Structures are given as C-alpha cells and as structure tokens.
Amino acid sequence: MTKSSRPDRSTLPRLSVGETVALLLAAGGPLFAKGIIVRRPLVVWLLQATGAERAGAQLLQRLRRRHGDGPVLLRIPFREHAVVLSSADARRVLAETPEPFQSDTSEKHATLSHFEPAGSLISRGPERAARRAFSDDVLQSGCPLHILLPRFRQVIEEEAPMLLAQAGEGLSWGAFKDAWFRIVRRCTFGDHAGGDTRLTALLIRVRSRANGAFLAPKDRVLRDRTLSSIAAALHSAEPNTLGALAKATGDRRARPEDQVAQWLFAFDAAGIATFRALAVLASDPASASQARDDAAPELPFLRACLLDTVRLWPTTPAVLRQTDRDTRWGDAIMPAGTGVLIHLPFLHRDDERLPFAHRFAPKVWLTGEGERWGLIPFSGGPGECPARNLVLLLGSLMLQSLLRESRFDMPAGEALNTSALPATFDHFSLIIRTARLRADLR
Numbered sequence: 001m002t003k004s005s006r007p008d009r010s011t012l013p014r015l016s017v018g019e020t021v022a023l024l025l026a027a028g029g030p031l032f033a034k035g036i037i038v039r040r041p042l043v044v045w046l047l048q049a050t051g052a053e054r055a056g057a058q059l060l061q062r063l064r065r066r067h068g069d070g071p072v073l074l075r076i077p078f079r080e081h082a083v084v085l086s087s088a089d090a091r092r093v094l095a096e097t098p099e100p101f102q103s104d105t106s107e108k109h110a111t112l113s114h115f116e117p118a119g120s121l122i123s124r125g126p127e128r129a130a131r132r133a134f135s136d137d138v139l140q141s142g143c144p145l146h147i148l149l150p151r152f153r154q155v156i157e158e159e160a161p162m163l164l165a166q167a168g169e170g171l172s173w174g175a176f177k178d179a180w181f182r183i184v185r186r187c188t189f190g191d192h193a194g195g196d197t198r199l200t201a202l203l204i205r206v207r208s209r210a211n212g213a214f215l216a217p218k219d220r221v222l223r224d225r226t227l228s229s230i231a232a233a234l235h236s237a238e239p240n241t242l243g244a245l246a247k248a249t250g251d252r253r254a255r256p257e258d259q260v261a262q263w264l265f266a267f268d269a270a271g272i273a274t275f276r277a278l279a280v281l282a283s284d285p286a287s288a289s290q291a292r293d294d295a296a297p298e299l300p301f302l303r304a305c306l307l308d309t310v311r312l313w314p315t316t317p318a319v320l321r322q323t324d325r326d327t328r329w330g331d332a333i334m335p336a337g338t339g340v341l342i343h344l345p346f347l348h349r350d351d352e353r354l355p356f357a358h359r360f361a362p363k364v365w366l367t368g369e370g371e372r373w374g375l376i377p378f379s380g381g382p383g384e385c386p387a388r389n390l391v392l393l394l395g396s397l398m399l400q401s402l403l404r405e406s407r408f409d410m411p412a413g414e415a416l417n418t419s420a421l422p423a424t425f426d427h428f429s430l431i432i433r434t435a436r437l438r439a440d441l442r
Helices: 017-033 041-050 052-067 087-095 106-112 125-139 149-167 173-188 197-210 220-235 242-249 256-282 285-292 300-312 344-348 388-405
Strands: 081-083 170-172 318-323 327-329 332-334 339-343 406-409 431-436
Touching: 017 041, 017 052, 041 052, 052 339, 052 344, 087 318, 087 339, 106 318, 125 242, 125 256, 149 170, 149 173, 149 388, 149 431, 170 173, 173 197, 173 242, 173 256, 173 388, 197 220, 197 256, 220 242, 220 256, 242 256, 256 285, 256 300, 256 388, 256 406, 256 431, 285 300, 285 388, 285 406, 300 388, 339 344, 388 406
Parallel strands: 081 339
Antiparallel strands: 170 431, 318 339, 327 332, 406 431
C-alpha cells in the first residue's frame, strides 16, 4: 500500500486527565451513586436537593465548546472510552447497532449478567437475533396498540379504583408501585399471579446486586432461583397474557425466562415514569385537563406526556455501545473495542440546543419535533427498546383511568415548576393529593 492510499489514522480529540476525572465525577458519579439498575432513594433525594446532575450536563457543554461536536476520547488506561457530544452522532451510533456498534458492552455484561445472563442486550450474532425476535413478537414492538389491549384495559380499570380507594387523600409511590406491579404480573402471567409479591421481591433482590456491576460477585443461586420462578410463571401463564403469547412461540433458543426478566425490569422503569408523569400533570392543570379529554384509541397526548417525562428524567440515563472495528468520524478514527457513551441527561437537557430543555413539553412529541431534535427516551435504531409501545400503552391506560376517577394536585410548596424542572426527580418521597371527581364531572 502506498503512502497516499494508507487510511488516515488520526484519532479523535482526547480529554486531559483533569477533564476525564471531572467528567467521571460530574456525569458518571451520579449515575453510579443513585444505582445503575435499582435506584437508591436517599441518593436520589440528595441529587434533587443539590441539583448535582445538572453539573454533568453543563460540563459536557463546556467540553463540546472546547473540543467540537464530535466524540471525544477519555484518558482512561487499559481500554478506550468515548463520549458522544451531539444528537447527530448519537443517532448514527444507534442506527448502526449492532454493526459496528455492538450493544453487548463489557459494562452491560457486568450488570445484566447478574439477573439475565442470556438476555438479548448482552448477546450477539444468531443468539441475539433469536432473542430479540422473541421479544419483538410477544411485545409487538411495532404496534402502538397491542393485540391484548382489551385485556390490559380491563386489568387496569379494575386495579386503578382500588388503588385510589386505598390512597384516600394522598397517593404515595409505595402504594402506586404495589398496584403497578400487580397490574404487570396480571398482564404478564394472569390473575393468579396478581398477588405473587414473592416473584417481584426476588427480582428486586437479584437486580440490586447488579448495582455493583464488576465489583459485586454474582449470586448464581439467587439468579437461578429467580429465573426458575419466571420459567414456572410462564409455564402456568393464563390465556390472554404476554406469558401465553410467549409459550405460543415455542422457541426455547430464545431463553424466554431471561427475556421476561428484562421485560419486568423495563416495566419497573415504566411504573416510575407513569408516577412521575402523574405528578407533572398534578402540577399543570391545563395539561391535566387535556390529558383527561384524551379519548383517541392510541391516547396520543397521554403518550406524549410519558415520552416527555422520560426525556426529562431518563430511566436509563446512559446508552452504551462498543465498537467491533475501527470507525471513521470525519478525518479521525475511533479504534475497535472503544466503549461509547451516550449521556441522555445531557442530550435531553441541552439548553444550548433545545429551547424546551427544562420545561414540560409534550407537544414536541405530537408534532414530530422530538424525533427531529434527536431525542431518544427509549434508545433508537435496531436496538430500540422492544417494550417502547407496550410501556407507553400501559402507562397511558393507567393515567387515563386515574384521571377519569380523581383530580390530582401537589401539596402546598411542592408543586413542580413545569417551565423550570429539576435535573433529578425524587419520586420516592412524593405524595400526590387526590380528590374524587364528582359524578357530574366524569
């Protein structure tokens, strides 16, 4: 090969040691401190009280002004890591998943293998294809309205009034969470599983160990017990449930129990997003009124409220990829084996680029602006969350049922300023005031 035909091996801009340490502390620190998989309530409260997560986004803005829009390499020994600084580059990484940007990164293996060692997110090749296809088929990832919609609506319309009756004048996260998990178990396995809190407790225990990632030894006994419990629940799944659809596929290559462990993990985050959306609507009477009137089959405004809630407070704040070969970025090369980080609190709250960065803006999802601005609350491309449409459906149905039954507002002094929302939202200590609607207002 002649010198003129040799590829350009110039590398991407590299942060200094000081910049790298600052980035790891300001952007990475809060992600790990509050829990990668299971959130730690006290840390979430502290982050909201101090506004510390805003500092990570501001640091990334300064790095972009200093080094440009392209990805930057961190100064970390043993393995290259890069951070994406523009929505255009984030879209490229997601669109080119899994080749050359593999989704089964070393970091994901370290966390997810604690509870789903054969999950599609940490698989590749034919195994990943089979496992992803299984989730796409059962969750009907391409359909806004799942075939089991009538059953889902029935379950939620039975559970929501019971939740409100129990809540009285104040709806707490604890009460909402218990009702939400009951709905998830009934929709996934059937009515007989509604009260099976043991399964949910097992999942929380094994996922809590995943917060330690590389540092925590795997409890294989607990993991196998949890996966065996999911397999048993699938085996006994009732008709008109996600479990029944899973059984109908008959594809054991997909390791259904591992994929269902991921679904239940996603539904956990979906419950958080739904409760937060309810709190935002309780602070915004005009949006709450519009949401209460949302009667179209796909509940577009309620979906938009959920989408913007996840944009504002991503339940998966870091999207990770890993290059399986050298990739070109303009005149520079990102080496094979580089870990790539897309930091969603930065991209979604980038007030140098987004005019609505810190305000509640559901209308951007109704007009298509969300996609044009490169917002990715459920990731994107071939690696997009297969539960996206199902999560939005169940969350919207839950909000619709609650808003039909009650009026919600926030205690004095605790209402959110929907034009200047905090970087962190502590939903754990939140109590939303409720008042049953009069019959003539229904």
